Amino acid sequence: MSNTYYDPADLAKFGQIxxxxxxxxxxxxxxxxxxxxxxxxxxxxxxALIALAVSHSEKCPYCIDAYTTACLEAGANPAQxxxxxxxxxxxxxxxxxVHSVQMQNKLDQLVM
Amino acid sequence: xxxxxxxxxRAARPADVSPTIDFDVLLAARGLTLPPLSIGTLQVNxxxxxxxxxxxxxxxxSPKRTEALSRAGVExxxxxxxxxxxxxxxxxxxxxxxxxxxxxxxVKEARALGRQVLVRHNLTVTFDAHPQSGAAMTHLPAxxxxxxxEVVSSLPYYQEFFTDAQRGNGVFAKSIQGLQQLNxxxxxxxxxxxxxxxxxxxxxxxxxADQAGLQADxxxxxxxxxxxxxxQLFTITNMPINRFALHxxxxxxxxxxxxxxxxxxxxxAAQGVMCRSLISxxxxxxxxxxxxxxxxxLAIQTGAGGGAGGGAGTxxxxxxxxxxxxxxxxxxxxxxxxxxxxxxxSSCGGATA
Numbered sequence: 001m002s003n004t005y006y007d008p009a010d011l012a013k014f015g016q017i018x019x020x021x022x023x024x025x026x027x028x029x030x031x032x033x034x035x036x037x038x039x040x041x042x043x044x045x046x047x048a049l050i051a052l053a054v055s056h057s058e059k060c061p062y063c064i065d066a067y068t069t070a071c072l073e074a075g076a077n078p079a080q081x082x083x084x085x086x087x088x089x090x091x092x093x094x095x096x097x098v099h100s101v102q103m104q105n106k107l108d109q110l111v112m
Numbered sequence: 113x114x115x116x117x118x119x120x121x122r123a124a125r126p127a128d129v130s131p132t133i134d135f136d137v138l139l140a141a142r143g144l145t146l147p148p149l150s151i152g153t154l155q156v157n158x159x160x161x162x163x164x165x166x167x168x169x170x171x172x173x174s175p176k177r178t179e180a181l182s183r184a185g186v187e188x189x190x191x192x193x194x195x196x197x198x199x200x201x202x203x204x205x206x207x208x209x210x211x212x213x214x215x216x217x218x219v220k221e222a223r224a225l226g227r228q229v230l231v232r233h234n235l236t237v238t239f240d241a242h243p244q245s246g247a248a249m250t251h252l253p254a255x256x257x258x259x260x261x262e263v264v265s266s267l268p269y270y271q272e273f274f275t276d277a278q279r280g281n282g283v284f285a286k287s288i289q290g291l292q293q294l295n296x297x298x299x300x301x302x303x304x305x306x307x308x309x310x311x312x313x314x315x316x317x318x319x320x321a322d323q324a325g326l327q328a329d330x331x332x333x334x335x336x337x338x339x340x341x342x343x344q345l346f347t348i349t350n351m352p353i354n355r356f357a358l359h360x361x362x363x364x365x366x367x368x369x370x371x372x373x374x375x376x377x378x379x380x381a382a383q384g385v386m387c388r389s390l391i392s393x394x395x396x397x398x399x400x401x402x403x404x405x406x407x408x409x410l411a412i413q414t415g416a417g418g419g420a421g422g423g424a425g426t427x428x429x430x431x432x433x434x435x436x437x438x439x440x441x442x443x444x445x446x447x448x449x450x451x452x453x454x455x456x457x458s459s460c461g462g463a464t465a
Contacts, residue, residue, distance in 0.1 A: 012371075043325070044322070045321075045325070069318050072314065072315075072316075072318050072321075073314075073318050073319045073320070073321055074321055074322070075321030075322065075325060075326045075329060077269065077271055077273070077274070078273060079271075
């Protein structure tokens, strides 16, 4: 048993999530492969950059490892990857800030 | 020895322990046999001397290396081309092959025989003086153009960051200058007949990007930023041997890289491996299935020759070149062959699948 919640070696065990629910895991991995594994309306590189951004906003270390590699294997460069992380960051900031409208609405209601 | 059932085995094995891979068993398990198909290319590693010291170099080439094919060996290569018209291509590599004293003679002779001549040219050797003699090498682009040599040059990425990380500080800027010179002579220009191909290999332990997509990026970016044009981009996977393997082991990434290559094994790519249509020549004339086997010392052993060093039946060489025996040989595979069979495949001419 690992002494930390996140162990890099666990990434290789992702396939084992089907141990107690194979049918659902199989469907998930099939879907996962269909979405990320090939060019579609978006290129594999665009999808890898989106996934890298989501990895950061969701704070998933496994995903950051996996999609840093996936971005490089899709031909992306560090500038593009960093910009994707900024998109995630600015969305987080925007999501926080846009809620201030609700605060303002409440303020308008309370300040008579 | 068993071949790995991927995810289960990998999950059970400590992350820092390398997988045990018997490539022949892997092929057999997939029902694959990969006999030689032809000897279309003679690839001569003429010297290990190089003006650069690249992080990924499987040859461990550097300015300190002195190994070089003898004059008699170079002349024998020309004789082989003359004797075997089926060998349509001479692929000259190194090191920086241009640093060999007989390089230009070899090119001229092979071209006079009507052979396609490929030179694996690192672009910077034109600007760096000969590391041993100090002689200027600035005449090379004009020489290539005059001889109609096909130039194949490494440029890991269309930006400085990756290129200099792999090939040394300042290499990107010099490489662009080299490409512009070649372009000015007609290389890569439509209708010129002068072919300029680029090679991209990853800067670390990961697989190359899709060749066609990356070529489109290179063409757009290099033209827009530097006015550079070229014909084709070849993507090549880094081989887990020699200097690159050493770096991987030092960083604790060797096992993970082997796992990655194994997980990406592609039978279609395996069918197209270059060793099926190529013979590699070492700096002492010994024959190998490919340049990687050469650097690992895995010589061809047909049993027909007397051996480069005179030992009976030990190794085949340019001096006892037996075309029929070579075609009937068993190619020597090893775990490093996973580098050529992963993903879209990898060869000196890029992706194979």
